[in-house]
Amino acid sequence: MRRALCPFATAATALLLASCSPMLPERSAPVRYPAAPSRTEAPLVGALVDQPVGGGTRGAVIRESADLQQCMAQLTAARVTFRPVPDRSTTETCGLASGGVLGPDLGTTARMAPGDVEMTCRTALALSVWRRQSLEPAAREILGSEVVQIDHMGAYACRNVNNGGVSNRISAHSQAAALDFAGVRLRDGRRITVSTGWAGDEAEARFLRRIRDDACRIFGTTLSPDYNAVHADHLHLEATDTRFCR
Numbered sequence: 001m002r003r004a005l006c007p008f009a010t011a012a013t014a015l016l017l018a019s020c021s022p023m024l025p026e027r028s029a030p031v032r033y034p035a036a037p038s039r040t041e042a043p044l045v046g047a048l049v050d051q052p053v054g055g056g057t058r059g060a061v062i063r064e065s066a067d068l069q070q071c072m073a074q075l076t077a078a079r080v081t082f083r084p085v086p087d088r089s090t091t092e093t094c095g096l097a098s099g100g101v102l103g104p105d106l107g108t109t110a111r112m113a114p115g116d117v118e119m120t121c122r123t124a125l126a127l128s129v130w131r132r133q134s135l136e137p138a139a140r141e142i143l144g145s146e147v148v149q150i151d152h153m154g155a156y157a158c159r160n161v162n163n164g165g166v167s168n169r170i171s172a173h174s175q176a177a178a179l180d181f182a183g184v185r186l187r188d189g190r191r192i193t194v195s196t197g198w199a200g201d202e203a204e205a206r207f208l209r210r211i212r213d214d215a216c217r218i219f220g221t222t223l224s225p226d227y228n229a230v231h232a233d234h235l236h237l238e239a240t241d242t243r244f245c246r
Contacts, residue, residue, distance in 0.1 A: 177240050
């Protein structure tokens with residue numbers, strides 16, 4: 001005959017079985033992760049290249065490019081491609097020091113044509129400020145379209161100053177410290193050139209004079225068609241310690 005379970009044993013057994021049965025876990029407080037930084041909080045921009053042009057821009061370019069490593073740091077921070085090259089002397093008056101190859105600016109759309117231009121780092125820094133803070137904004141504001149290509153006539157050329165006559169002065173081009181800007185191509189298909197736009201269409205002329213005036217606050221010497229006939233088809237942008245604008 002099966003013996004009946006003691007009531008107290010039955011209650012104890014029930015409690016034991018209940019403790020071994022599956023139970024839902026206690027609801028815990030949700031884990032709160034810190035918000036990912038936004039582009040505003042951590043922008044991928046540089047220091048000097050992304051500052052508006054002002055009265056101190058030219059001095060800042062000279063100061064920040066006095067040392068090659070410091071100049072390259074400014075370009076790198078702004079995502080401007082610049083590959084340094086060894087110093088060289090081609091002749092007694094021609095060569096390159098503290099220079100490199102300016103490649104694409106990854107922080108903007110427009111590309112140089114021809115690309116990969118050899119120049120001093122100071123010239124590359126001044127040019128990068130000019131294109132981001134003057135050239136491209138002025139095209140959007142005045143011409144209503146985005147710049148996709150910047151046409152130029154080169155930087156390095158072992159020669160004397162070209163003033164329309166015979167000159168014994170060494171050109172800044174002989175040290176790759178200047179670039180001759182010819183014009184731009186816009187996303188809507190238009191091509192704006194110094195040779196046809198300076199005295200042509202009103203909007204084009206206003207655009208070209210705006211970027212010339214801004215260049216005067218960035219570069220040491222800026223020469224335009226207002227200077228002489230030799231510069232009728234380009235802007236001479238010279239990143240040196242000189243101070244001349246015309």
